[in-house]
Amino acid sequence: MPKVSMTVNGKPVSGDVDSRTLLVQFLRETLRLTGTHVGCDTSQCGCCVVHVDGDAVKSCTALALSLEGADVRTIEGLANGDKLHPMQEAFRENHGLQCGFCTPGMIMTAVELVSRKGHTLDEKTIREELEGNLCRCTGYHNIVKAIAAGATAMGAKA
Amino acid sequence: MSAQGVGASVLRKEDFRFVTGRGRYTDDINRPGQAHAFFLRSPHAHATINRIDHAAASKMPGVVAIFTGDDIAADKVGGLICGWMIHSKDGSPMKAGAHPALAQGKVRYVGDHVAVVIADTYAQAREAAEKIVVDYGVLPAVTDTADAARTGAPQVHDIAPNNTVYNWHIGDKGATDAAFASARHVAKIDLVNNRLVPNAMEPRAAVGEYDDASDGLVLYTTSQNPHVARLVLSAFIGLAPEHRFRVIAPDVGGGFGSKIFIYAEETVCVWAARKVRRPVKWTADRTEAFLSDAHGRDHVTHGELALDAAGKITAMRVRTTANLGAYLSTFSSCVPTYLYALLLSGQYNIPNIYAEVDAVYTNTAPVDAYRGAGRPEASFLVERLMEIAARETGKDPAEFRRANFITAFPHQTPVILAYDAGNFAASLDSALKLADYANIGKRKAASAAQGKLRGIGFSAYIEACGIAPSAAVGSLGAGVGLWESAEVRVNPIGTVEILTGSHSHGQGHETTFAQLVSGRLGIPFENVSIVHGDTDKVQMGMGTYGSRSGAVGMSAIVKALDKIEAKARKVAGHCLEASPDDIEFRDGKFTVKGTDKSIDFPSVALQAYIAHKFNGQDLEPGLKESAFWDPTNFTFPAGVHICEVEVDPATGVTTIEKWTAVDDFGNLVNPMIVEGQVHGGIAQGVGQALFEGAVYNTDGQLVTASFMDYQMPRADNLPFYDVGTTNTPCPSNPLGIKGCGEAGAIAAPPAVINALTDALGHEDIAMPASPLAVWRAARKTMAMKTAAE
Ligand code: FES
Ligand code: FES
Numbered sequence: 001m002p003k004v005s006m007t008v009n010g011k012p013v014s015g016d017v018d019s020r021t022l023l024v025q026f027l028r029e030t031l032r033l034t035g036t037h038v039g040c041d042t043s044q045c046g047c048c049v050v051h052v053d054g055d056a057v058k059s060c061t062a063l064a065l066s067l068e069g070a071d072v073r074t075i076e077g078l079a080n081g082d083k084l085h086p087m088q089e090a091f092r093e094n095h096g097l098q099c100g101f102c103t104p105g106m107i108m109t110a111v112e113l114v115s116r117k118g119h120t121l122d123e124k125t126i127r128e129e130l131e132g133n134l135c136r137c138t139g140y141h142n143i144v145k146a147i148a149a150g151a152t153a154m155g156a157k158a
Numbered sequence: 159m160s161a162q163g164v165g166a167s168v169l170r171k172e173d174f175r176f177v178t179g180r181g182r183y184t185d186d187i188n189r190p191g192q193a194h195a196f197f198l199r200s201p202h203a204h205a206t207i208n209r210i211d212h213a214a215a216s217k218m219p220g221v222v223a224i225f226t227g228d229d230i231a232a233d234k235v236g237g238l239i240c241g242w243m244i245h246s247k248d249g250s251p252m253k254a255g256a257h258p259a260l261a262q263g264k265v266r267y268v269g270d271h272v273a274v275v276i277a278d279t280y281a282q283a284r285e286a287a288e289k290i291v292v293d294y295g296v297l298p299a300v301t302d303t304a305d306a307a308r309t310g311a312p313q314v315h316d317i318a319p320n321n322t323v324y325n326w327h328i329g330d331k332g333a334t335d336a337a338f339a340s341a342r343h344v345a346k347i348d349l350v351n352n353r354l355v356p357n358a359m360e361p362r363a364a365v366g367e368y369d370d371a372s373d374g375l376v377l378y379t380t381s382q383n384p385h386v387a388r389l390v391l392s393a394f395i396g397l398a399p400e401h402r403f404r405v406i407a408p409d410v411g412g413g414f415g416s417k418i419f420i421y422a423e424e425t426v427c428v429w430a431a432r433k434v435r436r437p438v439k440w441t442a443d444r445t446e447a448f449l450s451d452a453h454g455r456d457h458v459t460h461g462e463l464a465l466d467a468a469g470k471i472t473a474m475r476v477r478t479t480a481n482l483g484a485y486l487s488t489f490s491s492c493v494p495t496y497l498y499a500l501l502l503s504g505q506y507n508i509p510n511i512y513a514e515v516d517a518v519y520t521n522t523a524p525v526d527a528y529r530g531a532g533r534p535e536a537s538f539l540v541e542r543l544m545e546i547a548a549r550e551t552g553k554d555p556a557e558f559r560r561a562n563f564i565t566a567f568p569h570q571t572p573v574i575l576a577y578d579a580g581n582f583a584a585s586l587d588s589a590l591k592l593a594d595y596a597n598i599g600k601r602k603a604a605s606a607a608q609g610k611l612r613g614i615g616f617s618a619y620i621e622a623c624g625i626a627p628s629a630a631v632g633s634l635g636a637g638v639g640l641w642e643s644a645e646v647r648v649n650p651i652g653t654v655e656i657l658t659g660s661h662s663h664g665q666g667h668e669t670t671f672a673q674l675v676s677g678r679l680g681i682p683f684e685n686v687s688i689v690h691g692d693t694d695k696v697q698m699g700m701g702t703y704g705s706r707s708g709a710v711g712m713s714a715i716v717k718a719l720d721k722i723e724a725k726a727r728k729v730a731g732h733c734l735e736a737s738p739d740d741i742e743f744r745d746g747k748f749t750v751k752g753t754d755k756s757i758d759f760p761s762v763a764l765q766a767y768i769a770h771k772f773n774g775q776d777l778e779p780g781l782k783e784s785a786f787w788d789p790t791n792f793t794f795p796a797g798v799h800i801c802e803v804e805v806d807p808a809t810g811v812t813t814i815e816k817w818t819a820v821d822d823f824g825n826l827v828n829p830m831i832v833e834g835q836v837h838g839g840i841a842q843g844v845g846q847a848l849f850e851g852a853v854y855n856t857d858g859q860l861v862t863a864s865f866m867d868y869q870m871p872r873a874d875n876l877p878f879y880d881v882g883t884t885n886t887p888c889p890s891n892p893l894g895i896k897g898c899g900e901a902g903a904i905a906a907p908p909a910v911i912n913a914l915t916d917a918l919g920h921e922d923i924a925m926p927a928s929p930l931a932v933w934r935a936a937r938k939t940m941a942m943k944t945a946a947e
Contacts, residue, residue, distance in 0.1 A: 035179015099664030100176030101411030139841030
């Protein structure tokens with residue numbers, strides 16, 4: 001089996017993978033980083049979003065082998081120890097999650113959104129940018145509020 | 159109200175682990191030496207299985223075992239059951255076709271389970287499955303609800319002639335017909351309540367494990383009710399006795415009903431684990447979820463409402479055909495009967511109701527409870543009829559409803575239920591104000607000036623929750639009682655563990671239940687933990703569905719806390735050398751009345767365990783109590799939702815401009831969580847009204863089996879919701895709670911369709927009102943306008 005090496009959450013990692021192994025399988029099954037979830041098989045739900053070299057990527061849609069040398073960040077790598085990232089804190093404070101299954105993907109999507117669109121996000125922008133993320137629990141109301149608040153908080157911190 | 163007690167919007171305890179990726183869902187669990195299961199599913203909707211040849215597949219790399227229905231039969235594994243007996247009009251019991259965990263001789267829907275391959279890896283199991291050769295004798299299929307009972311339709315089960323599960327009815331036919339005969343006006347509707355796929359974001363999963371030391375089984379599964387799963391897998395399917403069977407439902411990523419049921423996959427995983435002496439894991443992919451999760455709704459209905467000259471309702475008559483799919487799922491039979499027809503009185507004084515429900519088999523996935531379960535179907539029918547009746551008689555839809563509201567409680571409906579409390583006008587008034595109904599005319603004119611069509615729609619729903627008094631549901635055919643259990647364990651240092659039979663899969667029980675305990679015992683919120691979802695820890699429970707965790711589950715905790723307080727009072731009495739009757743308990747402190755002699759709760763807990771201050775023969779050491787709560791009535795959440803839409807006739811796109819919800823849930827434990835439940839329910843209801851619909855073609859292929867083909871509501875399809883509440887506390891439980899989990903999904907569909915039909919000016923639109931359907935309907939509107947000019 002071929003071997004792949006990359007940086008995940010700041011640590012160098014490597015593992016033997018099948019040529020068909022997806023990034024999400026490498027993360028969940030090889031590295032046991034189970035915070036990244038799989039909610040579909042058609043690249044529609046966004047439960048699996050991680051950052052690859054700073055971009056939000058659906059890890060169910062990338063082959064692990066294609067990411068040799070990449071810098072990957074998952075939900076597990078977002079908080080600073082027990083201190084939550086402002087976007088994580090915003091989801092908690094705004095009740096932006098219920099069952100929590102979509103949440104890691106939502107938060108990773110949101111953090112990357114802020115890096116592209118800045119700290120002042122209006123409702124329409126947030127809703128449009130969530131086109132690739134499904135949540136069955138929250139009706140999105142509190143997710144949209146959380147992302148707006150998280151974006152502001154990320155700016156205050158910077 | 160304390161800062162973290164009942165009534166406070168406390169942030170959720172569970173969120174830290176979820177936002178950091180530390181949640182532990184079933185698919186996150188891996189057991190040493192585990193093998194993986196792949197289910198070979200039927201590609202045909204209806205076929206005999208003449209032969210299965212898995213010789214070549216068995217030789218594929220990594221394959222541990224391949225099992226088929228023959229192996230299930232040889233091991234005498236019982237079939238999946240339906241736990242609610244419904245009798246037909248003629249008194250005959252419902253016709254329950256056999257439901258083996260792996261098909262035996264015949265497959266009955268696309269996705270039906272033909273064989274399971276167990277291999278070292280999932281990829282190997284899947285590859286090997288492709289080598290299995292099945293000789294099918296393809297049969298014609300029946301998929302259409304309205305068509306299933308037709309003479310000559312393909313027969314799904316031999317035991318059920320005309321594919322009929324039951325012909326059930328309720329109400330007084332004679333009196334209802336008489337009321338119709340003398341009606342001044344009759345409003346009528348023919349509707350389809352579209353079939354939905356629940357689509358919790360976490361797909362179903364199971365890990366079965368066999369422990370040869372104890373000859374016991376362990377099952378990790380995505381369940382809303384692990385104890386019921388254990389009961390069914392033990393007592394009916396016969397895999398192992400309950401005392402040697404542990405079922406664990408860890409973090410569960412949403413359920414909405416679909417994870418109540420006991421499915422073939424978890425049955426097979428835990429059975430196979432014993433056969434292969436290895437843990438066996440299976441996780442559904444989304445396609446499998448579409449094909450094999452129990453679907454929801456799927457009714458075809460004709461309804462009529464009779465009015466007298468004053469515009470008062472005198473009767474309702476309903477005829478519904480409900481599609482239950484290819485097999486009876488765990489609770490399917492009660493959904494279109496007792497969870498549906500009992501709600502047909504809505505919020506209204508309707509003296510006579512008669513409803514007939516025929517349930518049919520088809521070659522489609524089983525249909526069972528999905529958020530609201532029967533009650534959305536009832537409220538859609540009632541609220542569409544109310545809207546149409548108001549329009550046809552030239553009345554304002556809000557005032558027409560008000561004129562027919564039930565205003566005196568308790569109120570006995572003609573369909574079994576007795577509503578205990580409510581104030582429907584209060585919710586209506588509040589909603590009208592929030593929705594700025596007074597100015598809807600101006601807003602419609604502004605839209606019209608832009609070439610758009612604006613409409614407003616009402617939904618005054620009621621539901622029966624807190625399911626349910628055991629004896630009552632028993633008399634209606636339920637196989638189990640629907641109480642709940644709780645155990646309160648106070649540790650010697652005064653921290654508390656609550657063991658509950660309720661199960662949280664997004665509802666936030668770790669927070670709300672801790673609020674109750676912290677407020678009641680006067681101890682910090684952080685010092686309370688909630689234990690649930692493990693049959694080895696919690697003795698017994700009925701689980702979470704039907705908005706029952708608050709009304710039933712928390713009531714059980716209250717009852718156990720009453721016992722804790724009574725005992726702690728006795729211990730405190732010994733410590734303070736006073737009679738327990740002279741002691742008052744407030745803010746976490748036991749005080750001798752009229753003195754400053756007191757002892758706090760943690761100290762009492764410690765004294766209870768060291769047992770130095772009292773005679774252990776007179777008073778047992780320790781502080782641990784349990785209780786079972788059996789409700790005395792259903793609870794009746796009710797409210798008014800108002801939806802305002804704008805339609806672009808050029809594109810058919812419907813935009814929800816404004817959503818107003820005013821709900822009476824009785825007392826609230828955590829308003830933030832309640833609002834979240836309402837939001838999520840509305841989104842699912844809007845999904846049903848505008849986007850979602852499971853479609854089978856005539857061959858029985860599910861053509862909407864992915865998120866590419868089945869439109870889930872997304873963030874940019876939905877607005878912010880204006881959510882308010884009113885409160886008439888529920889009289890039948892100690893906390894006055896009614897339940898809030900299903901309200902949105904029940905209220906929303908008729909609100910949307912009433913708004914759309916208001917915008918369109920005609921009733922000719924069905925769910926889901928997709929842009930294409932709305933565009934067509936808007937062309938009819940334009941033609942009507944031109945004709946009128
Ligand atoms: S799992 Fe990646 S988009 Fe659904
Ligand atoms: S919180 Fe459950 S899917 Fe989003």
